[in-house]
Amino acid sequence: MHDLLIAPFADYAFMRKALIGAIAVALGAAPIGAFLILRRMSLTGDAIGHGILPGAAVGYLLAGLSLTAMTVGGLVAGMAVALGAAAVSRRTAQREDASLAAFTIISLAAGVMLVSLRGSNLDLLHFLFGSVLALPDDALVLLAGIATVTLVAFALLFRLFVADALDPSFLRRLAPRSGLVHYAFLALAVLNLIAGFHALGTLMAVGIMILPAAAARFWARSVGAVVVVAVAIAVASCVTGLLLAFHLDLQPSATMILCSGVAYVASLLVGREGSIATRRRLPSAVPA
Amino acid sequence: MTAAPRITVRSLSLGYGGRPVVEHLDWNITPGSLTAIIGANGSGKSTLLRAVAGELRPLAGTIDGLDGIRTSYLPQDAGIDRSFPISVADFSAMGLWRKVGAFGRIGRHWSGETERALGLVGLSGASRRPIAALSGGEFQRVLFARLILEDADLILLDEPFAAVDRETTADLVGLVRQWAAEGRTVVVALHDLDQVRQHFPETLRLAARRGVQGATAQILSVLGPAPVPTVPATMLRGGAVA
Numbered sequence: 001m002h003d004l005l006i007a008p009f010a011d012y013a014f015m016r017k018a019l020i021g022a023i024a025v026a027l028g029a030a031p032i033g034a035f036l037i038l039r040r041m042s043l044t045g046d047a048i049g050h051g052i053l054p055g056a057a058v059g060y061l062l063a064g065l066s067l068t069a070m071t072v073g074g075l076v077a078g079m080a081v082a083l084g085a086a087a088v089s090r091r092t093a094q095r096e097d098a099s100l101a102a103f104t105i106i107s108l109a110a111g112v113m114l115v116s117l118r119g120s121n122l123d124l125l126h127f128l129f130g131s132v133l134a135l136p137d138d139a140l141v142l143l144a145g146i147a148t149v150t151l152v153a154f155a156l157l158f159r160l161f162v163a164d165a166l167d168p169s170f171l172r173r174l175a176p177r178s179g180l181v182h183y184a185f186l187a188l189a190v191l192n193l194i195a196g197f198h199a200l201g202t203l204m205a206v207g208i209m210i211l212p213a214a215a216a217r218f219w220a221r222s223v224g225a226v227v228v229v230a231v232a233i234a235v236a237s238c239v240t241g242l243l244l245a246f247h248l249d250l251q252p253s254a255t256m257i258l259c260s261g262v263a264y265v266a267s268l269l270v271g272r273e274g275s276i277a278t279r280r281r282l283p284s285a286v287p288a
Numbered sequence: 289m290t291a292a293p294r295i296t297v298r299s300l301s302l303g304y305g306g307r308p309v310v311e312h313l314d315w316n317i318t319p320g321s322l323t324a325i326i327g328a329n330g331s332g333k334s335t336l337l338r339a340v341a342g343e344l345r346p347l348a349g350t351i352d353g354l355d356g357i358r359t360s361y362l363p364q365d366a367g368i369d370r371s372f373p374i375s376v377a378d379f380s381a382m383g384l385w386r387k388v389g390a391f392g393r394i395g396r397h398w399s400g401e402t403e404r405a406l407g408l409v410g411l412s413g414a415s416r417r418p419i420a421a422l423s424g425g426e427f428q429r430v431l432f433a434r435l436i437l438e439d440a441d442l443i444l445l446d447e448p449f450a451a452v453d454r455e456t457t458a459d460l461v462g463l464v465r466q467w468a469a470e471g472r473t474v475v476v477a478l479h480d481l482d483q484v485r486q487h488f489p490e491t492l493r494l495a496a497r498r499g500v501q502g503a504t505a506q507i508l509s510v511l512g513p514a515p516v517p518t519v520p521a522t523m524l525r526g527g528a529v530a
Contacts, residue, residue, distance in 0.1 A: 038369075038372060040369070156391075157390070159390050159391070160390045162374070163382055163385070165372070166368065166369070166372050166374060166379070166382075167366065167367075167368050167382065169343070169363070169366075169367070170366070170382065171382075171385070173341065173342070173343075173360075173361065174385040174386055174438075175385065175389075175390065178390075217373070220373060221373050221375075221418050222373050222374065222375065222378070223372075223373055223374060225373070226373055273373075274371070
């Protein structure tokens with residue numbers, strides 16, 4: 001037991017750092033994911049997650065694998081996609097899902113092309129799948145900082161976030177300046193996707209945000225409970241995934257996300273709220 | 289509640305994309321009055337309520353008397369995700385926003401007020417249920433509980449009984465009359481002319497982009513002998529309900 005669960009972290013500093021980094025990402029990303037799902041914005045999360053890539057790639061072209069350059073580039077590009085996708089759906093006849101899909105795939109193509117201008121395939125893999133087993137100390141500080149800012153913001157603004165997700169036009173009438181809440185939320189989403197990008201890579205970052213939250217939705221009856229369950233599932237998936245990756249020599253970020261995926265599928269099958277199991281018990285689902 | 293407002297609408301034109309739905313509307317809403325807005329589909333009832341609620345900028349004209357008063361507004365379709373994981377009590381308590389704000393604590397006093405409001409709409413004992421478990425009529429009652437907690441001076445309702453059963457309608461109409469009796473100003477867009485005749489002393493009728501205001505009996509008499517209205521669109525809707 002000790003060998004399986006404790007020894008990898010006790011014996012290897014890179015595993016300890018990976019654990020800290022992954023848990024930091026999980027703590028911040030899961031609550032954001034919970035609200036993305038409540039607002040029916042999971043596709044927006046996906047678009048922002050990929051939107052970070054070309055920005056980070058520009059940072060990389062200018063300054064190499066510099067944490068600061070890639071973070072600033074990702075921040076600018078992520079915010080541009082977050083605001084741009086909403087503006088496009090407001091100003092064109094097309095529905096938002098189409099513009100989000102377009103932004104997602106354009107960003108991914110642009111990012112891969114930009115990285116390959118200068119980098120090796122190894123660098124490209126680092127962009128797409130992160131480097132959780134080789135997190136430098138400054139990256140750990142960044143991830144922990146983003147998690148802290150996110151949790152403090154949630155503690156302070158929780159009621160605003162809930163009201164803004166539930167009935168935004170009502171909130172605007174009673175609190176005209178509450179429109180800022182939406183932008184604060186988007187900024188937090190971008191920050192957390194950047195944290196996810198550093199640890200898990202651009203392809204997997206959205207996973208740790210959306211999958212635990214989607215799973216939690218099948219267990220919880222209140223927003224607070226959704227957030228708590230989502231964080232628990234995210235942290236558990238990261239720890240389990242890291243250990244599996246270590247013992248079985250698997251790609252770590254994909255393994256962690258797959259653990260969340262298992263939690264999601266299990267939840268939609270047997271969860272307490274609106275899962276397949278509960279639907280089968282409802283009389284309305286019985287064929288007439 | 290603060291002092292009931294007098295609201296003055298002058299030469300108001302409303303519309304979307306520069307195309308007017310309502311033009312040159314003059315309308316006085318006396319303090320504490322209970323007014324129905326009637327008119328065919330597309331005559332601008334919802335548009336006018338949105339403008340008074342401050343959600344739509346007029347193309348021209350003015351609405352005076354809204355400063356410094358509390359306005360609450362219930363759109364016909366509030367667009368609320370009914371599967372959202374929140375309890376009846378927590379949802380209704382949103383109506384306390386002006387009093388409690390984003391950061392204040394909802395302590396025993398406000399929980400008691402929320403319970404009282406839920407009792408008034410006939411939902412005592414339901415406060416811990418998730419809104420996802422409510423029927424359409426019950427959810428409309430919850431929206432009315434939220435309105436009670438808003439404690440507004442001017443209450444604007446857009447077709448609030450359009451999708452609810454007879455018993456719920458009777459209860460909610462009772463609340464609307466109660467609000468007016470308390471001195472609040474209430475304006476309701478309706479298509480059921482029998483309801484208008486029974487419960488609403490004042491009427492504003494919208495037709496052909498114009499509005500006519502007056503005592504309900506007088507406005508409805510122009511439309512023809514009760515209970516059969518002569519305006520085709522309203523006849524269809526009113527007839528179906530009656």
